[in-house]
Amino acid sequence: MEFELRRWKERNIPHLLKYGSHPSIADMMTDPFPSPMTEEASRLLVDSWLNADDSRVLCRAILIDGEAVGGVSVTLLDGIHCRTGELSFWLTPSLWGNRIATCAVRQICAEAFGLFDIVRIQAQPLAHNKAARCVLNNAGFSFDGLLRQSICRNDSVQDGCMYSLLRSDLL
Numbered sequence: 583m584e585f586e587l588r589r590w591k592e593r594n595i596p597h598l599l600k601y602g603s604h605p606s607i608a609d610m611m612t613d614p615f616p617s618p619m620t621e622e623a624s625r626l627l628v629d630s631w632l633n634a635d636d637s638r639v640l641c642r643a644i645l646i647d648g649e650a651v652g653g654v655s656v657t658l659l660d661g662i663h664c665r666t667g668e669l670s671f672w673l674t675p676s677l678w679g680n681r682i683a684t685c686a687v688r689q690i691c692a693e694a695f696g697l698f699d700i701v702r703i704q705a706q707p708l709a710h711n712k713a714a715r716c717v718l719n720n721a722g723f724s725f726d727g728l729l730r731q732s733i734c735r736n737d738s739v740q741d742g743c744m745y746s747l748l749r750s751d752l753l
Contacts, residue, residue: 671717
C-alpha cells in the first residue's frame with residue numbers, strides 16, 4: 583500500500599480524530615495519547631507537532647490518499663544521551679499488518695540520521711506490544727533488553743523493552 587510521510591498540517595486535525603480514536607492506539611503508546619480522542623485533543627496534538635522545534639524533532643504524518651492515518655517521529659534526547667533520538671510511531675488499527683509502519687519507521691530513521699548528528703535511534707515499546715516490537719525488528723532495530731517495571735501506564739506498572747538502530751547498522 584502506498585503512503586507518504588509529510589509534515590503535519592492543520593487540515594490533518596479531522597484525520598487524527600478519525601484515525602487516532604481507536605483505544606488500542608492509546609493503550610499501546612508510551613507517549614501521552616488521548617483516549618478518547620476529542621476534537622480539542624486532536625487540535626492540541628497537531629498544534630504541538632506543528633510547533634515542534636525542527637532542530638530537535640522530526641515529526642511526520644503517515645498519509646494515505648491524502649489522509650493522515652498515523653504518525654512517526656524522532657526526538658533528540660539531552661545530556662549524556664545527546665547523540666540519541668527517541669522514535670515514536672502509531673498507525674490506525676485497520677492498517678496494521680500491511681508493513682506501512684515498518685516502512686514509515688525505516689524512512690523516518692534514514693531521514694533523522696541524515697538531518698541530525700546522532701549515532702543511535704531508540705524505541706521503548708511496552709513489552710506486551712507485540713505489533714510494535716515486530717515493526718521494530720522488521721525495520722532493522724536490535725532488541726537491547728527488557729526494562730522490568732519501567733513504565734507506569736493506566737495506574738499499573740508494566741515492563742518495557744529497549745530497541746535501537748545505530749547509524750552504523752545502515753552502512
